[in-house]
Amino acid sequence: MTTRSTSLLPRLALAAISLALLLPTAADAQTSPAPLTGSAEAGATKTAVCAACHGVDGNSVNPEWPSLAGQNAAYIREQLTMFIARKRVNDLMYPMVSELSPQDVADIAAYYASLTPTGLEADPSYWKAGEAIYKAGDTKRGIPACEACHSPVGSGNPANGYPSVRAQHSVYTAAQLQAYANGTRYQDASDPENVKHYQSRNGVMMSTIAGRLTAEDIRDLASYMQGLR
Ligand code: HEC
Numbered sequence: 427m428t429t430r431s432t433s434l435l436p437r438l439a440l441a442a443i444s445l446a447l448l449l450p451t452a453a454d455a456q457t458s459p460a461p462l463t464g465s466a467e468a469g470a471t472k473t474a475v476c477a478a479c480h481g482v483d484g485n486s487v488n489p490e491w492p493s494l495a496g497q498n499a500a501y502i503r504e505q506l507t508m509f510i511a512r513k514r515v516n517d518l519m520y521p522m523v524s525e526l527s528p529q530d531v532a533d534i535a536a537y538y539a540s541l542t543p544t545g546l547e548a549d550p551s552y553w554k555a556g557e558a559i560y561k562a563g564d565t566k567r568g569i570p571a572c573e574a575c576h577s578p579v580g581s582g583n584p585a586n587g588y589p590s591v592r593a594q595h596s597v598y599t600a601a602q603l604q605a606y607a608n609g610t611r612y613q614d615a616s617d618p619e620n621v622k623h624y625q626s627r628n629g630v631m632m633s634t635i636a637g638r639l640t641a642e643d644i645r646d647l648a649s650y651m652q653g654l655r
């Protein structure tokens with residue numbers, strides 16, 4: 427860009443164009459949520475079947491089934507879209523969501539985002555070690571601070587669709603971190619040739635990070651995040 431232009435307007439216009447170039451392209455359309463507005467009220471009427479596993483108020487009582495209360499809508503929409511496309515493969519989830527329309531997904535996401543997570547306790551023998559990594563990472567091992575993306579209180583980053591991780595069952599959290607590390611959180615069940623090589627928009631990021639954690643780190647972090655609120 428020439429530095430001779432002193433008027434702000436042309437520069438703003440240029441900035442807008444470069445921003446537009448960074449926006450998702452058609453290639454991302456498959457997993458990017460459609461620009462639909464979700465209604466929490468409508469979502470409430472579409473989640474009766476979900477309550478059996480995710481709890482009537484979005485707080486699940488089975489540690490293997492994630493709580494959804496207070497999870498951000500963008501993340502829920504992206505994940506549901508991937509379950510429906512058989513790219514996040516789970517035999518319990520798929521039959522529950524396979525018939526949902528994009529509007530259902532948007533409504534359900536708005537509904538769960540509007541609910542309040544109930545606090546869970548952290549295991550005192552593990553959470554302190556987990557807190558250290560969560561807050562500061564470990565530069566020597568190339569592990570970034572989790573709070574940079576998931577926020578100091580674990581509420582995530584709704585604008586970017588980075589998930590909330592607070593008050594989540596440690597059993598579920600540990601299983602997901604292990605799945606990211608193993609490269610099994612996402613698969614492409616619709617393409618047998620390519621089963622293990624599918625990644626979500628942000629999955630590579632978490633797989634890289636989780637791959638640097640030991641089993642003890644995962645246990646400690648999961649315990650700490652369960653106690654976050
Ligand atoms: C039979 C139990 C069951 C039912 C019913 C069920 N789910 Fe799930 N759900 C699960 C399990 C188990 C997982 C974790 C899957 C995994 O490990 O990848 C999950 C994961 C999810 C996730 C991802 C959460 C995250 O933090 O990444 C969302 C969103 C979700 N379910 C929404 C729904 C919705 C909406 C419904 C109803 C239409 C529903 N579920 C019905 C068991 C269930």
Ligand code: HEC
Nearest residue numbers: 570571572574575588589599602626627628629632635647
């Ligand atoms: C650079 C940003 C970033 C950092 C740093 C980061 N995460 Fe994540 N994390 C994400 C994103 C984005 C996702 C969703 C990825 C996807 O599409 O599956 C995610 C997903 C997760 C999930 C799955 C949540 C669910 O509901 O299934 C867990 C658990 C998690 N991260 C824990 C951690 C821990 C522990 C650390 C620190 C060691 C960490 N993250 C560091 C961005 C980050």
